[in-house]
Amino acid sequence: MAGIGPLTQDWEPVVIRKKAPTAAAKKDEKVVNAARRAGAEIESVKKSNAGTNRAASSSTSLNTRKLDEETENLAHDRVPTELKKAIMHARMETKLTQAQLAQLINEKPQIIQEYESGKAIPNQQIIGKLERALGAKLREQCFGLCGDHEMKCVL
Numbered sequence: 001m002a003g004i005g006p007l008t009q010d011w012e013p014v015v016i017r018k019k020a021p022t023a024a025a026k027k028d029e030k031v032v033n034a035a036r037r038a039g040a041e042i043e044s045v046k047k048s049n050a051g052t053n054r055a056a057s058s059s060t061s062l063n064t065r066k067l068d069e070e071t072e073n074l075a076h077d078r079v080p081t082e083l084k085k086a087i088m089h090a091r092m093e094t095k096l097t098q099a100q101l102a103q104l105i106n107e108k109p110q111i112i113q114e115y116e117s118g119k120a121i122p123n124q125q126i127i128g129k130l131e132r133a134l135g136a137k138l139r140e141q142c143f144g145l146c147g148d149h150e151m152k153c154v155l
Contacts, residue, residue, distance in 0.1 A: 076121045083127075083138060084118045090134040091116075105129035 035042055091101055091112075098112040107126065114120035115130070131138050 079115050079118045079120050079122055081118065083122070084116050086136070086138045087112075087130060087134070088116050090130075090136040090138070093136075094134055096134075101130075101133060104133040 032042060091098070096104070098116070099109045102109040102112045105126070107129070111120065111126065115126070120126075127138055
């Protein structure tokens with residue numbers, strides 16, 4: 001290291017401090033007892049429902065009570081018996097299986113099964129496809145779903 005100049009050392013003290021205690025460490029029992037012995041002021045607040053698995057308010061809220069008192073039937077309309085029988089009858093006349101009919105209308109075989117068992121929610125597009133594929137009018141009767149429901153009377 002020749003030619004750089006005189007070497008000097010920095011003799012200033014370096015102070016390394018501990019980190020300030022975290023919130024969890026401040027609540028530690030040892031720390032609280034040490035603070036009591038030292039005469040420090042300690043504030044303790046009990047939180048309601050702390051450490052329990054209950055909601056903030058255990059009483060029934062207004063919205064929950066309204067929902068409980070609600071009596072309106074909110075079930076979806078299902079395929080009426082007359083329509084499912086008409087689909088089955090037309091399919092049998094054309095000698096198609098459920099899978100073949102589903103392939104003709106580009107739907108899954110499960111859709112045809114649901115319509116024929118009455119579990120499907122009526123869809124006008126699918127019923128229209130079924131009518132074209134089977135060559136039969138499936139919606140010419142009312143089937144009891146007139147009004148605000150999805151299926152309309154086609155007379």
